[in-house]
Amino acid sequence: MREESLSRNIDWVTVGLYALFVSAGWLNIFAVVYNPDPEVHQNIFDLSLNSGKQLLWITVAFFSIISIFAIDYKIFSTLSYIFYFIFLLVLIATIVIGTEVNGSRSWIGIGDFRIQPAEFAKFATALALSNFLSNKQLKWNRGTIAIVGGMILCPMMLIILQKETGGALAFLAFVLVLYREGLSGWFLIVGVWFVGLFILTILLGVTTMIYVLLGITFLSIVILVLLNSSFKFRTALRGIMIRFGICLISIGFVFSVNFIIYHVLKPHQRNRVLVLFDSTLDLKGKGYQINQSKIAIGSGGFFGKGFLDGTQTKFDFVPEQSTDFIFCTIGEEHGWFGSVLLIGLYAYFLVRIVNIAERQKDKFARMYGYCVAAIIFFNFMVNIGMTIGLFPIIGIPLPFFSYGGSSMISFTIILFVFLKLDAHRKQILAH
Amino acid sequence: MKDERKLVIQIIFILMAFLFAVRLFFLQVLDDSYRIEAEKNATRRIIDYPYRGTISDRDGRLLVINQQVFDLMVVMRDMKVADTTSFCRGFNISIEEFKNIIYKIKHEPGYNRNRPYPFLKQLSLADYSRTTTLIEEASGFYIVDRTIRSYPHSSAANALGYIGEISKNQLENQNEEGYYEQGDLVGISGIEASYEKYLRGKKGVKHIMIDVHGAVKGSYMDGNMDVASEPGENLICTIDLPLQQYGEMLMRNKVGSVVAVEPKTGEVLAFISAPSYDPNYLTGRYFSKNYDTLQKNPLKPLFNRPLMATYPPGSIFKVAQALVAQQFGLLRPTSTYPCNAEAVGVKCHPHPSPQDLKGSIQWSCNPYYVTVFRNMIYRDKHPNKYKDSEMNFDEWRKHISSFGFGQKLPIDLPNVKSGFLPSNAYYDRIYGDLAWKHSTIRSLDIGQGELLIVPLQMANLAAIVANKGYYYIPHLIKQIGEGKQARVLKKFSDKKFVMVDSGYFPVIVDGMQMVVEHGTAFWAQIKGISICGKTGTAQNPHGDDHSVFIAFAPKEDPKIAIAVYVENGGFGAETAAPIASLMIEQYLKDTTTTPMSRWMLKQMQEKDLISRMKQIYKK
Numbered sequence A: 001m002r003e004e005s006l007s008r009n010i011d012w013v014t015v016g017l018y019a020l021f022v023s024a025g026w027l028n029i030f031a032v033v034y035n036p037d038p039e040v041h042q043n044i045f046d047l048s049l050n051s052g053k054q055l056l057w058i059t060v061a062f063f064s065i066i067s068i069f070a071i072d073y074k075i076f077s078t079l080s081y082i083f084y085f086i087f088l089l090v091l092i093a094t095i096v097i098g099t100e101v102n103g104s105r106s107w108i109g110i111g112d113f114r115i116q117p118a119e120f121a122k123f124a125t126a127l128a129l130s131n132f133l134s135n136k137q138l139k140w141n142r143g144t145i146a147i148v149g150g151m152i153l154c155p156m157m158l159i160i161l162q163k164e165t166g167g168a169l170a171f172l173a174f175v176l177v178l179y180r181e182g183l184s185g186w187f188l189i190v191g192v193w194f195v196g197l198f199i200l201t202i203l204l205g206v207t208t209m210i211y212v213l214l215g216i217t218f219l220s221i222v223i224l225v226l227l228n229s230s231f232k233f234r235t236a237l238r239g240i241m242i243r244f245g246i247c248l249i250s251i252g253f254v255f256s257v258n259f260i261i262y263h264v265l266k267p268h269q270r271n272r273v274l275v276l277f278d279s280t281l282d283l284k285g286k287g288y289q290i291n292q293s294k295i296a297i298g299s300g301g302f303f304g305k306g307f308l309d310g311t312q313t314k315f316d317f318v319p320e321q322s323t324d325f326i327f328c329t330i331g332e333e334h335g336w337f338g339s340v341l342l343i344g345l346y347a348y349f350l351v352r353i354v355n356i357a358e359r360q361k362d363k364f365a366r367m368y369g370y371c372v373a374a375i376i377f378f379n380f381m382v383n384i385g386m387t388i389g390l391f392p393i394i395g396i397p398l399p400f401f402s403y404g405g406s407s408m409i410s411f412t413i414i415l416f417v418f419l420k421l422d423a424h425r426k427q428i429l430a431h
Numbered sequence B: 001m002k003d004e005r006k007l008v009i010q011i012i013f014i015l016m017a018f019l020f021a022v023r024l025f026f027l028q029v030l031d032d033s034y035r036i037e038a039e040k041n042a043t044r045r046i047i048d049y050p051y052r053g054t055i056s057d058r059d060g061r062l063l064v065i066n067q068q069v070f071d072l073m074v075v076m077r078d079m080k081v082a083d084t085t086s087f088c089r090g091f092n093i094s095i096e097e098f099k100n101i102i103y104k105i106k107h108e109p110g111y112n113r114n115r116p117y118p119f120l121k122q123l124s125l126a127d128y129s130r131t132t133t134l135i136e137e138a139s140g141f142y143i144v145d146r147t148i149r150s151y152p153h154s155s156a157a158n159a160l161g162y163i164g165e166i167s168k169n170q171l172e173n174q175n176e177e178g179y180y181e182q183g184d185l186v187g188i189s190g191i192e193a194s195y196e197k198y199l200r201g202k203k204g205v206k207h208i209m210i211d212v213h214g215a216v217k218g219s220y221m222d223g224n225m226d227v228a229s230e231p232g233e234n235l236i237c238t239i240d241l242p243l244q245q246y247g248e249m250l251m252r253n254k255v256g257s258v259v260a261v262e263p264k265t266g267e268v269l270a271f272i273s274a275p276s277y278d279p280n281y282l283t284g285r286y287f288s289k290n291y292d293t294l295q296k297n298p299l300k301p302l303f304n305r306p307l308m309a310t311y312p313p314g315s316i317f318k319v320a321q322a323l324v325a326q327q328f329g330l331l332r333p334t335s336t337y338p339c340n341a342e343a344v345g346v347k348c349h350p351h352p353s354p355q356d357l358k359g360s361i362q363w364s365c366n367p368y369y370v371t372v373f374r375n376m377i378y379r380d381k382h383p384n385k386y387k388d389s390e391m392n393f394d395e396w397r398k399h400i401s402s403f404g405f406g407q408k409l410p411i412d413l414p415n416v417k418s419g420f421l422p423s424n425a426y427y428d429r430i431y432g433d434l435a436w437k438h439s440t441i442r443s444l445d446i447g448q449g450e451l452l453i454v455p456l457q458m459a460n461l462a463a464i465v466a467n468k469g470y471y472y473i474p475h476l477i478k479q480i481g482e483g484k485q486a487r488v489l490k491k492f493s494d495k496k497f498v499m500v501d502s503g504y505f506p507v508i509v510d511g512m513q514m515v516v517e518h519g520t521a522f523w524a525q526i527k528g529i530s531i532c533g534k535t536g537t538a539q540n541p542h543g544d545d546h547s548v549f550i551a552f553a554p555k556e557d558p559k560i561a562i563a564v565y566v567e568n569g570g571f572g573a574e575t576a577a578p579i580a581s582l583m584i585e586q587y588l589k590d591t592t593t594t595p596m597s598r599w600m601l602k603q604m605q606e607k608d609l610i611s612r613m614k615q616i617y618k619k
Helices: A002-009 A012-033 A050-070 A074-078 A080-097 A117-133 A142-161 A165-180 A185-204 A206-227 A233-264 A267-274 A286-298 A326-358 A363-387 A405-423 A425-430 B002-030 B033-042 B084-091 B095-106 B125-137 B168-172 B190-194 B241-250 B284-296 B314-327 B357-363 B366-377 B385-401 B424-431 B442-446 B455-467 B502-517 B576-589 B595-606 B609-618
Strands: A099-101 A104-110 A113-115 B043-048 B062-075 B116-123 B141-150 B163-165 B185-187 B204-210 B216-219 B235-237 B256-262 B267-274 B477-480 B532-538 B546-553 B560-566
Touching: A002 A405, A012 A050, A012 A326, A012 A405, A050 A405, A074 A080, A074 A117, A074 A405, A080 A104, A080 A117, A080 A142, A104 A117, A113 A117, A113 A405, A117 A142, A117 A165, A117 A363, A117 A405, A142 A165, A165 A185, A165 A363, A165 B002, A185 A206, A185 A233, A206 A233, A233 A267, A286 A326, A286 A363, A286 B002, A286 B033, A326 A363, A326 A405, A326 B002, A363 A405, A363 B002, A405 A425, B033 B043, B062 B125, B084 B095, B084 B125, B095 B116, B116 B125, B116 B141, B125 B141, B185 B190, B241 B256, B241 B267, B241 B576, B241 B595, B256 B455, B256 B576, B314 B357, B314 B366, B314 B385, B314 B442, B314 B455, B314 B502, B314 B532, B314 B546, B357 B502, B366 B385, B366 B442, B385 B424, B455 B502, B455 B546, B455 B560, B502 B532, B532 B576, B546 B576, B560 B576, B576 B595
Parallel strands: none
Antiparallel strands: A099 A104, A104 A113, B043 B204, B062 B116, B062 B141, B163 B185, B204 B216, B235 B477, B256 B267, B256 B560, B532 B546, B546 B560
16 A cells, blocks of 8 residues: 555656656667668667667666665665765775776776766765755854855865866756755855856956956946935945945956966966867867857757758767767757757756655755756756857766766666655655 | 745746757757758768760761779778788789878878778779779779770871860859869860860769768768769761871871861861871870870970961962952953063963963962952052052952951861951051052962961862852861750851852862863872862972962862861972872772872872971981
């Protein structure tokens, strides 16, 4: 009877979307390796092809889902800290014994297979963070922020040491969770402000930035004075002082960014930063990649070239096309229509996870739900954003679509642990 | 407050999705450039070169065909030769050459190891069959077959012309925008050039897909965008191959031209420029090397003499003079003038005197034509002799140019020259306005002086007399295409009348018959054929006189009109006349029929003016 109620309480819509994403991803991976030569008979199940391997990963993911549903749901909150510390150790171990792939030391080889612990570290961090924040006595004081910050920054720093910056940045997604749980909205705004300043400084240069900042300050003071109907000198003065203060801090930040990039960093380090924003600096590497990616997607037109009829991804024009650039295949073969359908479903999927999170009575489950939404959203945003030239190229996968066992399995676990918790929400209430 | 934050987060998700949708709309729907870039990336246009039309002679003997040759291609990525020594031996190259070819391929601009490069070009069928196993045993090599032009009879080089890679200049000035691309072969001279657009056919194009390495991945869009090539049209030429070859044999070791036309149609039966070259020299692998050699040859075998060599016509011009003078009413068949060479100040050769019009042609009397021309220039239309000269010269010139002199005969070959027929303006410039009269310009009397014509115009003169007053523009192509598409160019079926009435011709024709039967060219007569001809001897200040002869035959129903010009050939009767007679006999009878003509043939075959010239120049 307990089993019955469990299956009735599973959110099958989310499961359905998951299945849809995974199979669509799998078909698109086949489209990448597909050879149109009629002499070549390819089988989507062929284990020598990426599509066959991906099916293997999907099977493994399926067994992880079954295992997740087989074990006691309480274990995830109970063991969260232990998981977290184990993964910190694994991350440290990876730095030492990891295999170097494409310049990053983030893989551990087990036999013929390699896994990327960083993908799983997100899961462990999400659990630990949810556990910590679900404490009923939690207050948002400096101590809490320091601990939470530390919990997020520790794995991040370790992953950066593995030279896998993209994966590390994904941890920034947790800010959304913290915001939901009461972290002041100013953190978001200030964060966006400084990130914006950083990017604009690189794009526009110091001089322009100073003019822009002074302009913004001046305008906001004018608006402040005009809107101040009952003119109070003190309030106005305070407002003006604050604005000048922000302006000075911002200019200081701009100068230090500039100084660090152009005077502290060595040329090759500097290029690695700059190329994130200006792909033309690296025409043979990332510049080539982003250009080819845009060509592939842009050539799709409204309805796309049709399944297996794309030329750009299939003929290897876009590097990393079945992993980080899987969206190119979708854009090319299924056009604007297919891309927007996918994006719409993805957005709906994320909104739905948030809704499910909100219906949790247990704080841990809700927190964890937000972590799931945030992690998947961050990957979705940066991955698609980079393929269409809106974000710098940070090598992170599109969850459920990209080829690769580590991301396939880790995202499946992340999602289904949440669905498991959700399936037990009524028991938790009874508890 | 919590609900509000949940909403903020969800709105962030939706806004991001919306931002992506808008960005994608710009990329995929509004901006076309990515589609074009993608096609450039993944497809390659391969030109499907059409089969170039063949050219056959008037009886269907093939003069120009396409010969299959084989290019050995190599893809460096796959190249593997187990036994280099035997491989090189099979292809007749040294190991150094082998290494050199590989080195050159690797240093091509934009070298790509996945792309095919020609390893050896234009192997013959024999080479190919000999090396098939070598190619199969090695890897990375394959054969691509192409065609090159081939000339089975090695004949009529200057008429047929040759093809070669298109020049930069032609490429930039082509009429049809973008048809030709660098490296395309086009007709450069002769029929190959003037009938280029019929012969070439239409290039087709195949689109194939390639991957990022340049490796072929099948046809693009199932070949729906491919256009098949259309073969060029075969041409039937007016040349009579046996006559052409006979003429080329006769002109061996001589410098000059022979042009034979069919008067009733203007079809060119023989077109000989001597010395010539084997047209096969200018095909395939050794084109540039051979072209260089030919161009450096001091006897200029590439120079198309029938169209481009301008000569003083000499006495053959008397035919035109006599006709125009009759038209003016200044000369009658009975007009008789003495051969008073000393009195009029020209030379003549011994002959019975005085002569009537027919006799003047028969004996080519110089003083007679001094008188005839003077009568045409001084007609007392104006009291001032100079003014009179100017007016009459102008009228004379108009009539003479109706014979095609001084203008380009629009034959279907490139680079035809107009020759030179002096005008009023020209003499005014030389001597001053109203400062010249007949005695100033009298070398025109007998076709000397400033007057220059090309051999084609001489043959046309013979055709005009044969037709008694009209001609068709001489042409070399009888038919374009085959079967239902067969057609002729219209401009060649228009009769062009000269400004002399047909009634004035018979006396001239009779005179020309006498030339061969009893006159200046009597030793070139052939029993059984009524040949009408006119000798000419063009004075040459640089050496021996040029020998000129025009003729047509048979008199009653002319089937061939011919002009022979042999540089340094002496009197007209000495070299040009026998060659013309032999050609006429060959054309009408297919062989030498009389002991006299066989003797003549032997004489002409043995005549070696080139070696003699060289000796003279050595001294």
